Amino acid sequence: MDYPEALSLLIEQFMRYPGVGRKTAERYALYTINQFSQQDYEGFQTALKRVQEEIRPCSNCGHLTDQDVCRICVDKTRDQSKILVVEESKDVVVIEKTRTYRGLYHVLDGVISPANGIGPEELRIKALLTRLKDAAHEEVILATNFSDEGETTALYIQRLLRDTDILVTRIAYGMPAGGNISYADEITLNKALEGRKKF
Amino acid sequence: MQKIETLELKHFRPYDSLRIDFSPNINIITGDNAQGKTSLIEAIFTLVVTKSHKTTFDTALIKEGDDFAKITAQAKNGDKKLHLQLVISKEGKKAIHNHIEYKRLSDYMGLLNVVMFAPEDLFLIKGSPSERRRFIDLALSQINRHYVYHLNQYRKLLKERNEHLKRLQKKKSDDLILLDVLSEQLWHYAKKITEKRKVFLEELITYVQPIFKALSGKNDLRIEYEPSLLDGCDKSYKNKQTVDIALGTTTVGPHRDECAFFFAGQPVRKIASQGQIRTLTLALKLALIDYFKQEKKVTPIILLDDVFSELDRHHQKNLLTLLDKKAQIFITTTELANIDVTVLDHYKVIKIKSGTIEGVDTNGSDL
Numbered sequence: 001m002d003y004p005e006a007l008s009l010l011i012e013q014f015m016r017y018p019g020v021g022r023k024t025a026e027r028y029a030l031y032t033i034n035q036f037s038q039q040d041y042e043g044f045q046t047a048l049k050r051v052q053e054e055i056r057p058c059s060n061c062g063h064l065t066d067q068d069v070c071r072i073c074v075d076k077t078r079d080q081s082k083i084l085v086v087e088e089s090k091d092v093v094v095i096e097k098t099r100t101y102r103g104l105y106h107v108l109d110g111v112i113s114p115a116n117g118i119g120p121e122e123l124r125i126k127a128l129l130t131r132l133k134d135a136a137h138e139e140v141i142l143a144t145n146f147s148d149e150g151e152t153t154a155l156y157i158q159r160l161l162r163d164t165d166i167l168v169t170r171i172a173y174g175m176p177a178g179g180n181i182s183y184a185d186e187i188t189l190n191k192a193l194e195g196r197k198k199f
Numbered sequence: 200m201q202k203i204e205t206l207e208l209k210h211f212r213p214y215d216s217l218r219i220d221f222s223p224n225i226n227i228i229t230g231d232n233a234q235g236k237t238s239l240i241e242a243i244f245t246l247v248v249t250k251s252h253k254t255t256f257d258t259a260l261i262k263e264g265d266d267f268a269k270i271t272a273q274a275k276n277g278d279k280k281l282h283l284q285l286v287i288s289k290e291g292k293k294a295i296h297n298h299i300e301y302k303r304l305s306d307y308m309g310l311l312n313v314v315m316f317a318p319e320d321l322f323l324i325k326g327s328p329s330e331r332r333r334f335i336d337l338a339l340s341q342i343n344r345h346y347v348y349h350l351n352q353y354r355k356l357l358k359e360r361n362e363h364l365k366r367l368q369k370k371k372s373d374d375l376i377l378l379d380v381l382s383e384q385l386w387h388y389a390k391k392i393t394e395k396r397k398v399f400l401e402e403l404i405t406y407v408q409p410i411f412k413a414l415s416g417k418n419d420l421r422i423e424y425e426p427s428l429l430d431g432c433d434k435s436y437k438n439k440q441t442v443d444i445a446l447g448t449t450t451v452g453p454h455r456d457e458c459a460f461f462f463a464g465q466p467v468r469k470i471a472s473q474g475q476i477r478t479l480t481l482a483l484k485l486a487l488i489d490y491f492k493q494e495k496k497v498t499p500i501i502l503l504d505d506v507f508s509e510l511d512r513h514h515q516k517n518l519l520t521l522l523d524k525k526a527q528i529f530i531t532t533t534e535l536a537n538i539d540v541t542v543l544d545h546y547k548v549i550k551i552k553s554g555t556i557e558g559v560d561t562n563g564s565d566l
Contacts, residue, residue: 112377114362115355119372148355148384155380187348 007033057089060131062107062124064089072096072105079103081138085128085157087111087145095143103141106131111149112156120156128157132166139167146173146191172197200498201311202527203243205273210265212238213554221527222547222561227538228531230551236531239551240315240502243529246270246285247311247500248337249294249304252319257287274311276497281310305340305347312341312499314487316506316518320480324467328457335396335458338403338487342495346395353388353453360385361448368447375440382436385452389428392453397424400458402494406486414478414517421461427451477514485521498523503530507537515539 003011007029014025036044057063058070065071072078072092082103086092092105108123131137142157144150158168174192175184184192202223208214213235228236237253241260245251251260261268267288274281284295293300294307301307322330339346360381366372404422412418428435428451435451436443443450460467460479467479491499501522507515507530519542522528532538535548550557 113359114366114377114381115358117362119363119366120374120377121372148352148359152359152377152380152384155383156377159376159380186345 057107057109061105062089062109062127063092063105080135082141083128083131083137083139084141084143085154086143087150087153091143103139104137108144108153111144111147111153113149113152123153125157125160129160132161132164137166139169142168142170200525200527201274201276201500203272203274203311203500206239206242206246207269207271208239208242209267209269209271210262211242211260211268211270212262214238214242215262215554217554217556219549219556221529222545223527224524225528225530225543225546227535227540227546227548228529228551229533229535229548230557232533234551235554236533236551237504240504240529240531242270243272243500244313244315244502245287246272246283247308247313248341249285249292249308252315252317257292258289260287276311283310303348305344305351308347309341309344312491312495312497313502314484314491314499315502315504316481316484317502317504318506318509320484320506321476323480323483324460324471324476328455331458332453332456334483335399338490339395339399341499342399342491343395346392349388349391349395353385353392356381356385356388357449357452357454364443364449365447367444378440378444383433385449386428386433386436389452390433393424393426393428393456396453396456396458397426400424403483403486403490406489406493407482410485410489410521411479411482413521414482415475417462419463420479420482421464423459423461425457425459426453427455427457428453477510481514481518485518488523488526492523498526501526501528503528505531505533507532512539516542519543 010029010032011022011025014020014028015022020028054066055064056066058065058067058073060069060073063070063072067074079102083106084095084101084103085106085108086095087108087110089107092107095101095105106124106128108125108128110118110123112118112120112123128140132140140157140161142154144153154170158170161168172195174188174195175181181189203221204223205218205220207219208217210216219239228239230236241251241253245260250257254260267286269284269286271284272282274283282297284293286293286295294304295301296307296310323334336346336350340350360378363372363374363377363381367374367378400422404420407422408418408420411420429438436449439451449455462470462475467476471479488499488501491497503518506518510518516539519539524544530538540546546561548558548560550559
């Protein structure tokens, strides 16, 4: 099981990724050694170097960007009245793909979970409040996940905005599109019933 | 009718590897002390409810020096064949039914049902309130899948709230809004749990009373659920907020509730004799069997761990006659002579010695 030092180091680096255990890391490392050409190595190194140097969170919304302020925030054609709040940058990308939402975003960088040592001050909640004070935003759409922590975070932000004029909404949850009722689990079905709308 | 046909153990407690066929009726497990009788019953219990009745540390079930423990059973629920498997390792446990892993334990629990009679039952009445909550939770978990889910969510949120309370206590945070939010979420599950427990006890008592009367001749038994949360009121958390912060823990909610028993209006814990407490525990467990039969339309598997050494002949006979003859029953005892086998029709005797089967005998012809 003893690899040469350089190879062990590479395996350990791969193991830092979520969902990658030792075995997968070994496969990645061995693939690198066996399959990478000189060009591949350079390409990989450049890619790493470039993300390190160029990518940073948007100073306004927190979404990852290569500018000081991201493309969404500077786009004046977008609906400035709405801010959609998500847990992480990946969620912005997913929602952007739908092309139905044309408002702004705010990335929290996580969820509230005291049991994991994450309080509201660890998240970009203050930054959200500052944004709401500065400009005329009318609606905050809470799109954190429907986990307990996501729900805690949504409820918390709702409480902070309770005494303002800002409309606070929560994305709907329940049945997936094309969902078959007889296949839905009971908990999802209960939630869907609770969140039913006038038809 | 629920029956376990065969049981296989791997690295479970003293057992390295064991395979055993059971009688669909009565199985008497004999052997000297510390040979593995209770462990065999514990294995059945653990397989069905995904946790042991003896310990809260799952890894304690793994045989010393091994990495995992595996319990497998071929069973039947009516005509339905079941293949159940529970794998316990340091990483956690996996519940597998018909070769499919159940990610939600709440979906797995309730495939089979057990009612256990054990020496520890005495604490059910005499012990701390947590013993009584455990009894209720265990029964409800086998009956209501939502209950397991709600209980798990509750425990998770309780942990979040307690962590936040600790930070407030140590002045690392002054965020009372977050405390409010967590209380509100906790309350959502707390009221569901409280409600279900209350209803369960109200239903259970109707089964307990006739049995208790048959055993003791008395019919003035009452059970009351005493919630620590004010009735239907989410202000309870608010009222206790200062105390909670000072102590750094949540002092109200289903995890602090009590369930009290009364004889003729007097609390049982204070007035009852050892004999009466024994009768009451038996009545409770027997009632649970009836409850399963009525509410779930199943006859649960009955486990009797070393209860006969504790009972006099009179109680023993009562118990054996009251038990459903159609149910599959497992009994452990050091001496076969402890049991009045004359009241039993079909039984299989399994003799255990240091984690292996020493002998098997059907209908106790000679042993």
